[in-house]
Amino acid sequence: MLSAPYAGKLLADAGAAVVKLESPAGDAARRYGPWPGDVPHPERSGLFLYLNSGKLGITANLETPTGRSILRRLAADSDVLVHNAPPSAMERLGLDYDALAEANPGLVMASISPYGLSGPWRDYRAYDINLAAAGGINEGLGEPEREPLTFGTPAVGYFAGMAAASSIVMALLGRERHGGQHIDIAEAETMAGLYNGPEALMAVYQWRVTRRTGHHALDFPYPNCILRCKDGYVFIGAPEGRQWRRLLEIMGMPDWSQEPRLRNRTTMNNLYADEVDAYLEAWLADYTKAELLEIALEHRIPLAPVRTFDEVRNDPSLADLFVEIERADTGPVSYPGVPYRLADTDAAAPAPAPTLGQHNREVLCDRLGYTGAELVKLYQTGII
Amino acid sequence: MTASDANSNGDGVPSGGAGALSGCRVLDFGWVLAGAIPGMALADMGAEVIKIETRQRLDYMRLGRPIVGDQPDPEQNPMFHNVNRNKLSVTLNIAEPAAVALAKRLAAHCDVVIENFSPGVMERLGLDYATLRAIKPDIVMASISSTGQDGPLRDLRAYAPSIGALSGLDSTMGYEGGRPLGFKHAFGDICGALHAVFAIAAALYHRNRTGQGQYIDASMLRATVATQGIGLMEQALTGRALQPQGNYDPTLAPYGHYPCAGDDQWVSIAVATPDEWRGLVTAMGSPAWADDDRFRSQYRRQRHRKELDELLAGWTSQQDAAAVTALLQTHGVAAAPVLSAEERLFHPHFIERGLYSDIDHPALGAEPIFNLMWGLSKTPSTVRRPAPLLGEHNRQILCGTLGLSEDELAQLVEQQVVY
Numbered sequence: 192m193l194s195a196p197y198a199g200k201l202l203a204d205a206g207a208a209v210v211k212l213e214s215p216a217g218d219a220a221r222r223y224g225p226w227p228g229d230v231p232h233p234e235r236s237g238l239f240l241y242l243n244s245g246k247l248g249i250t251a252n253l254e255t256p257t258g259r260s261i262l263r264r265l266a267a268d269s270d271v272l273v274h275n276a277p278p279s280a281m282e283r284l285g286l287d288y289d290a291l292a293e294a295n296p297g298l299v300m301a302s303i304s305p306y307g308l309s310g311p312w313r314d315y316r317a318y319d320i321n322l323a324a325a326g327g328i329n330e331g332l333g334e335p336e337r338e339p340l341t342f343g344t345p346a347v348g349y350f351a352g353m354a355a356a357s358s359i360v361m362a363l364l365g366r367e368r369h370g371g372q373h374i375d376i377a378e379a380e381t382m383a384g385l386y387n388g389p390e391a392l393m394a395v396y397q398w399r400v401t402r403r404t405g406h407h408a409l410d411f412p413y414p415n416c417i418l419r420c421k422d423g424y425v426f427i428g429a430p431e432g433r434q435w436r437r438l439l440e441i442m443g444m445p446d447w448s449q450e451p452r453l454r455n456r457t458t459m460n461n462l463y464a465d466e467v468d469a470y471l472e473a474w475l476a477d478y479t480k481a482e483l484l485e486i487a488l489e490h491r492i493p494l495a496p497v498r499t500f501d502e503v504r505n506d507p508s509l510a511d512l513f514v515e516i517e518r519a520d521t522g523p524v525s526y527p528g529v530p531y532r533l534a535d536t537d538a539a540a541p542a543p544a545p546t547l548g549q550h551n552r553e554v555l556c557d558r559l560g561y562t563g564a565e566l567v568k569l570y571q572t573g574i575i
Numbered sequence: 576m577t578a579s580d581a582n583s584n585g586d587g588v589p590s591g592g593a594g595a596l597s598g599c600r601v602l603d604f605g606w607v608l609a610g611a612i613p614g615m616a617l618a619d620m621g622a623e624v625i626k627i628e629t630r631q632r633l634d635y636m637r638l639g640r641p642i643v644g645d646q647p648d649p650e651q652n653p654m655f656h657n658v659n660r661n662k663l664s665v666t667l668n669i670a671e672p673a674a675v676a677l678a679k680r681l682a683a684h685c686d687v688v689i690e691n692f693s694p695g696v697m698e699r700l701g702l703d704y705a706t707l708r709a710i711k712p713d714i715v716m717a718s719i720s721s722t723g724q725d726g727p728l729r730d731l732r733a734y735a736p737s738i739g740a741l742s743g744l745d746s747t748m749g750y751e752g753g754r755p756l757g758f759k760h761a762f763g764d765i766c767g768a769l770h771a772v773f774a775i776a777a778a779l780y781h782r783n784r785t786g787q788g789q790y791i792d793a794s795m796l797r798a799t800v801a802t803q804g805i806g807l808m809e810q811a812l813t814g815r816a817l818q819p820q821g822n823y824d825p826t827l828a829p830y831g832h833y834p835c836a837g838d839d840q841w842v843s844i845a846v847a848t849p850d851e852w853r854g855l856v857t858a859m860g861s862p863a864w865a866d867d868d869r870f871r872s873q874y875r876r877q878r879h880r881k882e883l884d885e886l887l888a889g890w891t892s893q894q895d896a897a898a899v900t901a902l903l904q905t906h907g908v909a910a911a912p913v914l915s916a917e918e919r920l921f922h923p924h925f926i927e928r929g930l931y932s933d934i935d936h937p938a939l940g941a942e943p944i945f946n947l948m949w950g951l952s953k954t955p956s957t958v959r960r961p962a963p964l965l966g967e968h969n970r971q972i973l974c975g976t977l978g979l980s981e982d983e984l985a986q987l988v989e990q991q992v993v994y
Binding site: 319323365396 | 762
């Protein structure tokens with residue numbers, strides 16, 4: 192769905208030859224969407240296409256012995272295997288690390304699971320909202336009188352994918368000395384550890400309990416919030432005193448800013464945020480997001496428009512991030528490309544994501560040595 | 576080839592650990608959060624990471640929150656200790672040309688250089704990639720920034736919430752029909768830093784095969800945008816820009832946070848398959864409403880999800896969040912409490928897995944360290960030493976690695992070059 196495919200995408204973008212193995216029913220991301228013109232089609236799901244561009248695609252039904260033998264033969268012939276099947280599933284199928292490493296001691300295998308390969312929650316099921324809840328993302332999001340919120344679209348899997356891709360390459364760097372390894376990545380821990388470290392340390396050292404504070408920051412110098420402007424919303428922050436003074440100057444040193452009770456900005460945030468929001472929004476109402484970005488650049492103040500996805504796409508500073516990928520059943524579509532830049536390396540557009548089983552012949556026959564007749568039989572019997 | 580096999584430094588083995596990156600040496604100008612994390616990850620994996628910092632302009636994180644004691648103390652910040660564990664500290668006041676010269680000499684002994692100053696600063700100091708490559712041709716250099724090393728947003732003052740706003744991340748975070756609320760955490764910093772870790776590792780792999788170094792321009796904005804694939808593809812394929820929809824997933828229902836017994840306690844529940852729905856209904860004791868036509872298929876549950884949410888909340892509000900999580904999981908339903916910071920720190924699962932370790936820091940005593948978000952079976956990450964005191968390793972590195980005499984070092988300290 193998300194985590195292992197993102198790891199594979201990072202590796203493919205960096206030049207690895209990645210084979211994506213799906214069940215004959217296809218990756219669940221094929222049924223997630225979005226689709227061109229809102230016409231659902233397993234070959235046109237935006238999430239699937241994004242996460243799997245640049246990969247070869249094969250199918251194998253791992254519930255059958257022959258399907259499992261395809262995976263074993265591929266694993267014996269690969270440097271890396273990354274997956275996000277539940278921990279018990281790979282053991283049940285005899286496809287766990289110990290079994291696969293026996294045939295290929297140099298194999299680096301990364302197992303991504305909701306809570307990891309050990310511990311009392313090992314076999315707990317989870318979707319993105321559960322991982323974000325257990326990982327500490329959600330306790331501070333939302334209005335105090337309403338339910339806590341989570342990410343607007345699934346996000347935890349991206350962090351698990353980043354962790355997998357990074358640790359896989361580290362294991363490859365150490366492979367000559369240490370051989371292959373098994374990597375254990377718990378999606379919840381990508382959130383509950385370092386990501387939410389500041390919250391945890393504030394609890395330990397300053398006895399601060401995280402609370403939901405709507406669009407305001409918790410116990411932080413005002414402003415650090417999203418406010419309404421002429422044509423949308425803008426993030427406005429000023430952690431440094433000089434940034435706040437500059438902002439007040441631009442606003443013409445309004446009277447309210449001179450009131451003694453609004454001198455301490457943390458007090459302002461904690462006690463008077465709604466009141467000051469109204470003052471600031473009255474000023475912001477005269478400016479568009481684009482104008483505020485200009486003001487931010489000119490005066491070096493941390494203002495940042497809350498951009499919708501069409502605006503993100505049209506940002507000239509991201510022009511070379513997006514790549515156009517042509518695929519028979521969608522036509523040309525602009526995708527987000529490699530998420531970092533390398534000097535002297537032009538990021539060529541990757542090949543489009545594979546159709547279901549598109550490279551069965553190429554991988555199974557040309558690489559693993561199945562004959563054409565065997566390939567046909569594998570298809571006819573529902574294995575691929 | 577391993578990192579150490581390709582290490583061509585002439586000064587013996589770097590004093591890192593025994594991990595996968597043992598033998599690799601890193602010159603780390605990274606500071607605050609996003610800049611410190613890549614060096615931390617490499618150090619945890621066994622690299623020798625030399626943190627360059629200065630009293631002239633302290634790493635903000637040494638003075639940031641949480642504040643232990645009555646006022647900030649540069650040796651007592653537990654978050655600084657977290658993202659700088661395993662590193663060595665050398666104080667170089669790089670406003671001084673003599674300090675820049677020392678940094679260049681150090682670069683000659685390093686495999687990787689990391690920095691996250693404002694774009695253009697390294698060039699102004701004479702420590703840019705072109706210069707360093709002339710000193711060490713196969714150097715891998717990573718510059719981490721908010722919005723990239725060039726382009727119209729290069730000089731924007733931007734913090735983690737700015738990246739949330741600019742990337743589209745914030746545009747979907749809020750209640751249905753409501754204003755975007757924004758995130759409270761450093762999504763952009765962590766996301767940018769982890770992509771930089773990947774790019775550095777991949778560049779070392781490439782170097783080991785080809786002998787070529789690399790320059791990496793890692794921006795938090797670009798990295799965060801990459802995690803917004805659903806929203807960006809929605810825009811590309813349908814022309815729609817997603818708006819806040821509360822706790823919503825197009826394929827799942829129920830999908831949300833449901834109130835539990837006690838003050839502000841919540842459980843997250845998500846259901847996709849018929850099996851999961853049957854598990855939920857059984858766990859609830861098969862109430863009559865669950866049989867209602869409105870909830871008979873995933874499609875109908877999705878269509879009537881608001882009524883479903885209300886009925887489900889009626890049941891959860893009588894339950895304890897931890898107990899109902901365990902109950903639902905025994906019925907194969909994805910559930911987890913909305914855990915607080917304290918609950919996470921003392922959670923038996925995370926404790927058993929060693930997500931946190933307690934280490935002793937000379938200035939702060941026992942403190943929690945968040946371990947890396949991956950576990951390697953043969954070369955696990957290790958905390959070999961607590962975060963360094965300011966300049967703790969000046970002698971070890973400047974005299975040991977660079978071969979300065981004690982007198983030379985004393986003089987540089989006197990001149991506040993080593994400062």
